[in-house]
């Protein structure tokens with residue numbers, strides 16, 4: 001990527017601004033993200049993102065989801081008198097060709113959206129207040145989308161959080177053993193297999209219709225919320241995985257990162273602990289926005305969903321390790337192995353804390 005190419009991207013999106021500077025941005029494992037600062041204090045800055053079309057097989061369909069969702073939220077914000085809707089919901093730019101993306105000669109899909117000024121994401125929660133706001137933000141996001149027809153959205157990654165499907169992929173990776181790593185991973189494989197029967201329940205409830213299918217975010221890591229300088233929530237970002245799903249995916253995935261005292265790839269397992277105060281705070285914020293629409297099977301399985309999402313994530317990391325690291329970006333050769341061990345350790349910590357977590361949910365319902 002060079003200066004000229006970046007300027008040309010702005011032009012392809014019918015933007016008149018001149019590039020002042022640009023740099024790679026964010027810590028995602030899937031897409032490539034660049035921040036573009038433009039000349040002129042009054043002009044907007046942008047984020048240019050190359051969507052990973054090996055992971056998202058239908059990028060135009062994914063962008064259609066994002067536009068449906070952002071338009072729906074924007075209309076609600078405007079109707080409620082919000083004075084700065086562009087700071088409260090993501091704003092994708094339309095390209096000069098009328099589409100929401102441009103394609104380069106290599107077939108890559110590039111998108112451009114407004115950079116929300118004076119905003120920042122956080123990699124870890126450092127106060128209970130932040131955890132309450134994060135809970136409110138994801139609860140409100142689900143509530144804002146509760147009346148959008150989910151049949152209009154595609155599955156941007158089919159079976160993304162389908163435990164039965166993920167477990168089958170895992171079993172296939174074990175059978176194939178394409179990287180020859182299975183032999184030394186027997187203990188980790190057994191830990192995941194031992195929990196499979198309990199974990200496959202979630203998808204079975206979705207299949208029978210007992211558990212409602214709604215529109216959910218599906219990647220509720222704490223770094224997918226933007227805060228302003230006062231620490232107030234601005235908006236939810238990283239909408240690539242917004243699609244039909246269960247509220248349990250979003251609750252569990254948020255707790256996966258937010259209540260872990262260490263990062264998801266922490267190598268020193270002694271550093272991994274459950275932060276009950278953040279769990280209480282997140283739950284309080286989340287239920288304040290969502291208790292009006294959640295059904296008993298959803299509220300009754302919030303604690304289970306935390307174990308489910310960590311089990312699923314550990315299995316996805318291990319599947320990728322067994323396949324020879326073809327999905328997640330890695331920073332060093334054993335990264336997916338370390339991620340697996342780290343998630344398995346956190347899963348045990350969650351199991352030890354199940355009782356206090358259930359009490360906390362009951363107290364906040």
Ligand code: ADP
Nearest residue numbers: 026027028031033114115116119121223237238
């Ligand atoms: P990924 O996680 O796939 O790398 P994201 O879409 O989450 O990509 O973006 C990466 C980072 O860029 C985010 O963590 C956030 O800090 C920042 N970011 C994303 N969208 C915006 C936006 N609209 N305004 C300001 N910053 C943003």
Ligand code: GN1
Nearest residue numbers: 027028029030031055219238241313
């Ligand atoms: C990926 O790249 P990022 O941070 O947005 C992954 C999530 C995982 C996460 C683990 C599309 O998210 O499902 O939970 O890594 N996204 C996709 O850090 O697979």
Ligand code: MG
Nearest residue numbers: 028223224238
């Ligand atoms: Mg992200």
